[in-house]
Amino acid sequence: MRIAVIGSGYVGLVASACFAEIGHQVICVDNDLNRISALNGGAALIHEDFLQELLDRHRGTNLAFCSSLADAVRESLVIVIAVGTPAAATGEADLSYVESVAREIARSADGYKLIVEKSTVPVYTNAWVWRCLELNRCGPGEFDVVSNPEFLREGTAVTDFLYPDRIVVGVSGPRAAGIMREIYAPLLNGSYGRHAGAVSRPGGMEIAPLYVETSAQSAELIKHASNAFLAMKISFINAVANIAEAVGADIEDVCKGIGSDSRIGSRFLQAGIGYGGSCFPKDVAAFQCVAMECGCELRLLDEVRRINEDQVRRFLIKVRGAVWTLKNKRLGVLGLAFKSGTDDVRESPAMQIVQALVREGCQIAAFDPAARERARSVLGETIQYARDPYAAAKGADALLILTEWKEFAELDLPRIRELLNYPIVLDGRNLYSREDMASAGLNYYSVGRAPVEISNRMPVQHAGAPVGYLRRLGRFESVRGSE
Numbered sequence: 001m002r003i004a005v006i007g008s009g010y011v012g013l014v015a016s017a018c019f020a021e022i023g024h025q026v027i028c029v030d031n032d033l034n035r036i037s038a039l040n041g042g043a044a045l046i047h048e049d050f051l052q053e054l055l056d057r058h059r060g061t062n063l064a065f066c067s068s069l070a071d072a073v074r075e076s077l078v079i080v081i082a083v084g085t086p087a088a089a090t091g092e093a094d095l096s097y098v099e100s101v102a103r104e105i106a107r108s109a110d111g112y113k114l115i116v117e118k119s120t121v122p123v124y125t126n127a128w129v130w131r132c133l134e135l136n137r138c139g140p141g142e143f144d145v146v147s148n149p150e151f152l153r154e155g156t157a158v159t160d161f162l163y164p165d166r167i168v169v170g171v172s173g174p175r176a177a178g179i180m181r182e183i184y185a186p187l188l189n190g191s192y193g194r195h196a197g198a199v200s201r202p203g204g205m206e207i208a209p210l211y212v213e214t215s216a217q218s219a220e221l222i223k224h225a226s227n228a229f230l231a232m233k234i235s236f237i238n239a240v241a242n243i244a245e246a247v248g249a250d251i252e253d254v255c256k257g258i259g260s261d262s263r264i265g266s267r268f269l270q271a272g273i274g275y276g277g278s279c280f281p282k283d284v285a286a287f288q289c290v291a292m293e294c295g296c297e298l299r300l301l302d303e304v305r306r307i308n309e310d311q312v313r314r315f316l317i318k319v320r321g322a323v324w325t326l327k328n329k330r331l332g333v334l335g336l337a338f339k340s341g342t343d344d345v346r347e348s349p350a351m352q353i354v355q356a357l358v359r360e361g362c363q364i365a366a367f368d369p370a371a372r373e374r375a376r377s378v379l380g381e382t383i384q385y386a387r388d389p390y391a392a393a394k395g396a397d398a399l400l401i402l403t404e405w406k407e408f409a410e411l412d413l414p415r416i417r418e419l420l421n422y423p424i425v426l427d428g429r430n431l432y433s434r435e436d437m438a439s440a441g442l443n444y445y446s447v448g449r450a451p452v453e454i455s456n457r458m459p460v461q462h463a464g465a466p467v468g469y470l471r472r473l474g475r476f477e478s479v480r481g482s483e
């Protein structure tokens, strides 16, 4: 199948590489000329396991990069829209990129085209794209528009794409439905996974993805509702973690107990400094706008957002409680990406914490295995960039763990203890057991668990003292709003 993918970001580039990997002829288009020339020059541009390998395998054979949307449209039967849908000031999704691509497709099409909406969009966007094409003189029978939301997660994007739990296709006619089934056939019938040289399936077991063929509105709703539910799960466990801290319970044990109920499940039940990234914050807000518009206000999500914003503030207060004053404190920071496995720092809670601490006058030395350059483009030289975790810890008054990279869970703790100016670790991702930290001689503050305090002279102000704690929350009121 000849496929044009519009947008070479996290979704567009991964989709292009993976469509090529399952046997299609793909042209990936971006209007950012620097991206296209870097991709043509062999760069992968984003940090994702297997991506470089797939790009190297297919570039120049069944994968090409270009900046001309018109050329790509003329050469392809299927046009996949994977451009950004950022939040507008009102919280609604800004669909201007989608509209401009739809308009350009209409002007360039020279025969039947199947337009596949892969960007995350509010319900009825499919109908708007349809209308936009008609207004731009595409006649009936010259195109179909399908909603095919993407569920890949940054950090595991390639394997998520090649071995999805489900493929959702919102489609209204047999011709489009047939083409979509053909595109995904190698994933649906398992033939891709059995291919020599295929990227291995994580977990090994062969399970066919569920193919959900539905209306466009249902497909659009599935995507927004999925992200809102996942954000809700994270905020729920974070709210429980705050209660656990206040009553002396251990959130890790609580999670085990809750998550072992198969109706609930253990995934997305990790307490921490909250969710971030380019999807959950904007998709939750956009979903609320959709709900409001159709008269079904979703106030539940106000609370999800409030709890999430509070996690960053609470962590900052914990830092202050552990090191006393902040001005001129040297802090080592592990992790800047919004989650492990990616270089994406958009809406990263780690970045928000670092920015707030810089504003308080802290000197930060941060290490991230992948996000250094993207973080630098936001933070500039306001912080130092360490070459490894130990360099970040050296001479620091405390070490902060802000992203759940696997390597941060395997630190040489006695060495960290040696390097730190004071033996203090604040863990926003609960990567360590309290026992391990105690035996390494480290004072340890995590989320939803009692602190480990080696010296009984250490200052203590954690969530166990709710009244003073809540009063101090005011100090970091503007953490997220100020960016």
Ligand SMILES: NC(=O)c1ccc[n+]([C@@H]2O[C@H](COP(=O)([O-])OP(=O)(O)OC[C@H]3O[C@@H](n4cnc5c(N)ncnc54)[C@H](O)[C@@H]3O)[C@@H](O)[C@H]2O)c1
Residues within 6 Å of the ligand: 006, 007, 008, 009, 010, 011, 012, 029, 030, 031, 032, 035, 069, 082, 083, 084, 085, 097, 100, 101, 118, 119, 120, 121, 150, 151, 152, 153, 154, 278, 279
């Ligand atoms: N990032 C994720 O994990 C993820 C997962 C699922 C769905 N999504 C959704 O997928 C969409 C894309 O997300 P992303 O993270 O890849 O965005 P991104 O910002 O990384 O990439 C978007 C790309 O589109 C390009 N672009 C914009 N307008 C264009 C045009 N007119 N012609 C050609 N190229 C154009 C931009 O230059 C950019 O490279 C969003 O709607 C997002 O919500 C993202």
